[in-house]
Amino acid sequence: MQRSSSIAWRLALAFAAVCALVLSMIGVFLYRSLAGEIAYRDDLALMGRLEQVRALLQDSDSLDALQARPRLYQNMLGNQESLLLVRRADGSTVIGINPRQQRLPELQPIAQELRPQRRDILLWPGSDQVPVALLAGQASGPEGEVLTVIAGKILSEREQMLASYRLRLYLAVGLGALLAFALGLLLLRRGLQPLRQLSEAVREIDLRSLDRRLHSTGIPAEFREPVQALNAMLARLEESFQRLSQFSADLAHEIRTPLHNLLGSNGLALNQPRSAAEYQEVLASNMEEFERLGRMAENLLFLARAEQADAALDRQLLSLSAVGAQLCDYFEALADDRQIRLENGFYGELWADQQLLQRALGNLLANAVRHADPGSPISLRRRDEAGWCWLQVHNQGPAIAPEHLPRLFDRFYRVDPSRAEPGDSGGLGLAIVRSIMLLHGGQVRVASEGQTTVFELGFAVL
Incomplete structure (x- = not known):
């Protein structure tokens, strides 16, 4: 130094x-x-x-x-x-x-x-x-x-x-300054000894010991706030590292399933001669798995971009009624297949990024249509609170167990993995919804009681 x-x-x-x-x-x-x-x-x-x-x-x-x-x-x-x-x-x-x-x-x-x-x-x-x-x-x-x-x-x-007195004063001031510098340097080095010890403690923390925390007892009061900030940062790093490790494990698990399906179907197809129709069936099955991998890659790229600090939003003053009408028209065919009725109860205006808002609401509607009881209605509603505008998606169907609610917006998390269907988001749909709301500085929450499940997107209103 x-x-x-x-x-x-x-x-x-x-x-x-x-x-x-x-x-x-x-x-x-x-x-x-x-x-x-x-x-x-x-x-x-x-x-x-x-x-x-x-x-x-x-x-x-x-x-x-x-x-x-x-x-x-x-x-x-x-x-x-x-x-x-x-x-x-x-x-x-x-x-x-x-x-x-x-x-x-x-x-x-x-x-x-x-x-x-x-x-x-x-x-x-x-x-x-x-x-x-x-x-x-x-x-x-x-x-x-x-x-x-x-x-x-x-x-x-x-x-x-x-003149003699002035000379003595000059010498006294010079010697006093030198003595003050020497004593000040000595005292400061002794006073900064806890900082060097703190540096040594931080230097010993690596990826395998992120659970360690710095001791805040027995240190000067001036260092307590930095130590608390460092401990909070270590806690965030530990949580992020655990999430990254869990994400890597989940990603490997999600990718392994379609890859095994592709390897198995191709291996069976190569073991013995097959007809053209059978080969077409194998290729069609492979195309579904490739599409699943493609959607997964696209969703992961979107999440990576959305979580960047400098991600820009194209905020516009949107008509919520028009946004709800477009979404209902888009999902009308899928809802008709299950005899589900879509109801647009949005009203008023909202400052938001139109594409991101449509994607977040679209993911919620896709889940609602997929899990709602046949013949039941799905309604889009708006509810205003002090300083907040909440956009709700109501659907009727089997309730979500309380232990699943806190993890619904985690990546690759499914309440029932056996119910994964072709065309789903690979467990990333709700994670994308949460990332979109974080970009808007908003909130997302879910409630499920009886036969009704409600997803809510909260936007701060200035």
């Missing part, structure tokens, strides 16, 4: 992708929270520095004394990342601490009576593309002179810290 088509690999990759996405979102949240917290603290420190310088300038006796103590300001700043400028109104510098000689933009200082806010801080790209945070404000110097104080901080340390 290729890895690209493996469910375990696909789910493990999806699990890893989801974990990577979740870790990335958490990492972005933590990164932004850390960056915001660091920026907040830096801004507070910068605003505090401006306030300290303002207080220092206000408390100083003279500017010369302030200029004489540059180390004081350097110690106050604490590192090489900070800068401090104090300028007079004419632009001259009183205090200038700018370790990296950063080029500064023109700043609009806040009034000395206003306290600095975070919105007053300006982020400047800096000369070496390292951001610089700048804050400018007016201050009152000795003798009330108005000075401009510029406090700043080079953010290289912050950028390095955040």
